Amino acid sequence: MSEAAASHMTDRRELTAAQRNAVAELLRVSPVADELGRRFAAAGHELHLVGGSVRDALLGRLGEDLDFCTDAHPDQTLGIVRGWAEAIWETGREFGTIGCQRDGLRLEITTFRAESYDQVSRNPVVEYGTSLTEDLRRRDFTINAMAVSLPEHRFTDPYGGLADLAAKVVRTPGTPAESFGDDPLRMLRAARFAAQLRFAVHPDAHAAMNRMAADLDRITAERIRDEFTKLLTGADPITGLRLLVDTGLAERFLPELTGLKLEIDEHAQHKDVYEHTLTVVRNAMSYEQDGPDFILRMAALMHDIGKPATKSVGPDGRVSFHHHEVVGARLTKTRMKALRYPKDVTGKVTALVALHLRFYGYGRGEWTDSAVRRYVTDAGDLLSRLHKLTRSDCTTRNRRKAAQLAADYDALEERIARIAADEDLARVRPDLDGNAIMELLGVPPGPIVGRAWKHLKDLRLERGPLDRDTAEAELLRWARDEGLRD
Structure with a gap:
């Protein structure tokens, strides 16, 4: 046959x-x-x-x-x-x-x-x-x-x-130019269907997407946001993302993604940051338990977008991207705001991008219990997603290095669990509340109470739970240092 x-x-x-x-x-x-x-x-x-x-x-x-x-x-x-x-x-x-x-x-x-x-x-x-x-x-x-x-x-x-x-082909009823000219969002929708249904875009439609990508500028940010969200939460977002980059559509609303193709990942010299990013998105999907998690996937997609702006080459020829997580968080916030994502969604993705490198100092054995408490407190209700993102970020082909990173993170999670068993890490609060602070210092509600509360919280993170007498003594010591008491 x-x-x-x-x-x-x-x-x-x-x-x-x-x-x-x-x-x-x-x-x-x-x-x-x-x-x-x-x-x-x-x-x-x-x-x-x-x-x-x-x-x-x-x-x-x-x-x-x-x-x-x-x-x-x-x-x-x-x-x-x-x-x-x-x-x-x-x-x-x-x-x-x-x-x-x-x-x-x-x-x-x-x-x-x-x-x-x-x-x-x-x-x-x-x-x-x-x-x-x-x-x-x-x-x-x-x-x-x-x-x-x-x-x-x-x-x-x-x-x-x-x-x-x-x-399994995405094709337009009439000519692609006619269809995409009527509604340029259809170009983005073609990539979305490729991601959702695991279909291929017909070559004629693909070519038209290349030629007409700039027409996407006629479409409102909200419509682009909705299609992109569906693409990223599809069954195969990697295919959809590649289509966006290859056709030039990403350049119209998410140019940071295209920009990653030019940067080399210092953790894995065999692949550029673009390929590394797509791998991280795929890895993150493997940790999902209750269906697609847009916040986790978006954080995986954006976690390294600060690298192009922070790239430097040292005297030894090694490439570094110092503080790219800080720059990346700022770029993420700006981009998601432009796409009209809700503030709470933008805030969560931005926080994950800012925190995704925090773990990498743990394996050197430098973390105190205070550092662990701050890690948990800074992550807040994003801790589970931060665990998943950090694990997903390990894409090295060096099996020994990958195994060591996994073991280090296992150890961190176990340590968090041990400390959490003794302390309520999910809701770290000062050992004295606002009323107790006002009564002890003899001050009314105002900025002084907020500053005192922050000092006691920092102390709680540093030393763990304090008994009442110790907490009061520390508060009075702080007040004297601030010139609030004799």
Whole structure:
């Protein structure tokens, strides 16, 4: 049998499996979907399950959110679902979308669209279309341009989406230039689907992404952020990240990632910092227990972005990146702020980048219990992620060195556990609270109390728990040194 014939038979088997998955998934939701289809038909309108819902049904993983398109306009759709839907929302009405809920399923019903962009505006210009085929052509990729008509379950695939699904290819229904010109975010979405589905981007689409990367500048930071977050939390973010760098898309919104390709990692001369970073992201994923952890993955991605700005070459020719974690934390904060990430998410990622090198002095045996307490206190509720990030950062091929680093970190975690057994390291507080400080020093609430509280906390970190008498004596000694008491 020829290689081509064998490949064709494999595709046929995969298509058959996909079709079986679709039947099983659609039967699960068909009581609601078919009932809705009958309501639209009775009102003289079409209804089709479309987009990601059909794709996911074919992949055997249809969720609780279903997407439909129709020739009915929003007012007509509202008239059809009122009295049937358990809840209705109109937040997408300006784009022709009416949302509703029935039997635990969330349904979004959108009027056929011939949507386009004016090549300058950041927002779509919505025009209602007149046919299913026209609506499917304006969708991003062929795997999202399939439809199942309801209630008769007629399958429509004018652009070969089923074959592309079997071949695991991301391809546009029309020309890539036309599709990406309408909505440049689709270039980033192509990389996202490659990461989520482990699909390859069609060569024509890949070439267009290279040519048109600068068009991404027309897209708002929030839309880019949302697509990038989905990419980074996908099943294979490394493939997606490589696509962003190779096509020039990363340069438009995350140029620090591209910049890593030029730097050599001093810990592993056999690979540059870019390759090291991708390895750290992959390593971090192996420590996830409850699904993708965006904060951990983003910290892994950004942990070394301070290296280009701190690179220096010593007299002996050795490359160093002193304080790159400090510079990296600052760059991370700036970049995530530009992408409109929430402050709490940005703060956590930035803190992990700033702390990721702290461990490397531990193996020399220089850490006191005070240093361990500060490590735990500075990490706070990020300690578990910091453990994972630090372990992930070991990418050396030197087995002896890797084993020593792992053993050192095992020892640190054991030491943290021992100290934590005697002290509440998760909530280190001074041995005297604010009320006790004010009473002992005879001062009202104000800056003096805060300074005294900080002094006692530092003392607690340095020496561990103090009894009441010792804590009071230390506070009075501090007050005298500060000139607050005779």
